[in-house]
Structure formats: C-alpha cells, structure tokens
Amino acid sequence: MAAQHLHGSARSEMGAKIGDVFFSEPLFDALPDVVFFLKDRQGRYVVVNQTLARRCGMKDKAGLLGKTANEVFAAPLGQRFQAQDQAVLDDGILIEDQLELHLYPNRDPGWCLTQKRPLRDAHGAIIGLSGVSRDLAMADHKNPAYHKVADAVRLIHEKYSEPLTLPQLARTAHMSVAQIERYFDRIFHLTPRQMIIKTRLEAASRLLAGSASVADIAQACGYADHSAFTRQFRATVGVTPSEYRQLQRGG
Structure with a gap:
C-alpha cells in the first residue's frame, strides 16, 4: 500500500513538472508499425504520428490536424471510424485489442490491433480520446515456441x-x-x-x-x-x- 502511494505521488509530482504534455509525439514518430493519435471532444485530430500521416497518403502530419475521421477517410470507412470514436467520447467505452483490417490508400490491406480510450480531465470529464493501432507482423517461425x-x-x-x-x-x-x-x-x-x-x-x-x-x-x-x-x-x-x-x- 505504501509503495502504491509513493508511486502515485511520484507520478503526480512528475506530471506537474512536465512542460509539454505531448512529449511522447516524437517517440511515436519513430515507430513505423504503430499508428498513434489524440483527438479532442469533437473527434478532431490534435496529435498524430508520422505513420498515420503516411498511411493516409499525406506528406506531413499537418494535413490531418483539426480533421475528423469522417473528413480523412473515404466513405463508408470514415463514418465507421467516426462512430467508433463517438462511442468512446460519449460513453467512455474502452476499445481493446480490436482486430481490424484496414484498406490503405494504395488499396493494400493491412491487419492491426487497435486500442482506444477516453482522455479525462482532473474532474473525470471526457475531453478527448487517445488511440494506437499496431500492425500485426508475420509470425516468427524461428521462435522456439x-x-x-x-x-x-x-x-x-x-x-x-x-x-x-x-x-x-x-x-x-x-x-x-x-x-x-x-x-x-x-x-x-x-x-x-x-x-x-x-x-x-x-x-x-x-x-x-x-x-x-x-x-x-x-x-x-x-x-x-x-x-x-x-x-x-x-x-x-x-x-x-x-x-x-x-x-x-x-x-
């Protein structure tokens, strides 16, 4: 119990000192097989990584910021992603290890596992959502298991x-x-x-x-x-x- 208290205290102390709450953005830019994003209460992209921009056929991340999934992805995929976002934003639903097949701009299919969860303020109100989508790589046949x-x-x-x-x-x-x-x-x-x-x-x-x-x-x-x-x-x-x-x- 004491260890948990110290851990929570350390988290709060570090959180109060961090100057840029989006410090992790460059780290996610370095992961070519992971899509990362933060969205606001209206489902608009606030932070994205380079992988997502590339998957959407854009040269840089700025082209995504301020847009919703409905504005980025062609119908009917856009509406589907938008509805998924809305369920997280309105009802606080957690999406965990959702197996998804995405169709990329070059029309090649790609499998991934998606996670989405609501972002809450200090009072518990939902102010946005965060998400990652990790590519499923081919199995390593050399794995001893x-x-x-x-x-x-x-x-x-x-x-x-x-x-x-x-x-x-x-x-x-x-x-x-x-x-x-x-x-x-x-x-x-x-x-x-x-x-x-x-x-x-x-x-x-x-x-x-x-x-x-x-x-x-x-x-x-x-x-x-x-x-x-x-x-x-x-x-x-x-x-x-x-x-x-x-x-x-x-x-």
Whole structure:
C-alpha cells in the first residue's frame, strides 16, 4: 500500500513538472508499425504520428490536424471510424485489442490491433480520446515456441472453411486450452479465435477481388450464411463485403 502511494505521488509530482504534455509525439514518430493519435471532444485530430500521416497518403502530419475521421477517410470507412470514436467520447467505452483490417490508400490491406480510450480531465470529464493501432507482423517461425502451435496454425489455414473450436485446436497442439491461448498471444499477439477470423477474412478479401457472389464467398470461408459473414466482415473491416469490393476496385 505504501509503495502504491509513493508511486502515485511520484507520478503526480512528475506530471506537474512536465512542460509539454505531448512529449511522447516524437517517440511515436519513430515507430513505423504503430499508428498513434489524440483527438479532442469533437473527434478532431490534435496529435498524430508520422505513420498515420503516411498511411493516409499525406506528406506531413499537418494535413490531418483539426480533421475528423469522417473528413480523412473515404466513405463508408470514415463514418465507421467516426462512430467508433463517438462511442468512446460519449460513453467512455474502452476499445481493446480490436482486430481490424484496414484498406490503405494504395488499396493494400493491412491487419492491426487497435486500442482506444477516453482522455479525462482532473474532474473525470471526457475531453478527448487517445488511440494506437499496431500492425500485426508475420509470425516468427524461428521462435522456439512456434513449433508447439504449428499444427494448430496449419489446421486453421487448411480448415478455416469448417467449424473450428478452441478445444479442437488445443488437442491438435497437444496442449490445454489455457496453454494454447498463452502461446498464441506470445507468438501472434492474437487469440486463437482472432486467428480464425483473420484467416477467414483474408481469404474472403482475396475472393472479393474476383467475381464470385458474396453468398458463395461466405460459404467458402466458413460462415453459416450471408448475414453472419456480413456482420463479421463489417465488425472487423468497418464496411460490408460489397462495399469493400467497391473500395478495392477504386469506387
């Protein structure tokens, strides 16, 4: 208890001495695989890092400042991001490890885990939000732990169109459910369920570049029906499969 008090006192003392509360901005500029931003109560960008500016196709960060997601991203992605921001600003909702597929200006898809949380003043009132979005890198096959889950990963990649359960993946890896969850987090920074979703939607995004119907793609990617596929796709990508297809084609 005493240690916690000292820690809190040290934080308060240092916080009172810091001249620039945005001191971390240059640090985030040095992280090419992390998007960082602060927004005000109206959802307008106040601080961003260079990675976000580059992902938005801008030469410098100034082009983003003072704008909302709705003004930066093309419809319907902008509205989706704006609604997500509003939920944080209005209701104080925490967004933690939200698996998202982003479509960048060059139309290349990129997977990331997003975090957003409200910023509060000294009285607890919400005055803005902060967020980071971290790219999901390819798994390191040289990681000594990788071989322990390799069979489960292979099962996901080969059988994603079939119903897959966590106990089934654990048996394949000769692990308990708790063990396989721990190893997936250590190696991929994903849960097994997120890995299944990611694999299915990666396949779906490739198929959407072709001419197959959305219903056929849903079935091919392991979804019971068109509506279940659309709900999952929209929750992860921010747009419907049909809208994503249009965005891919430059619509």
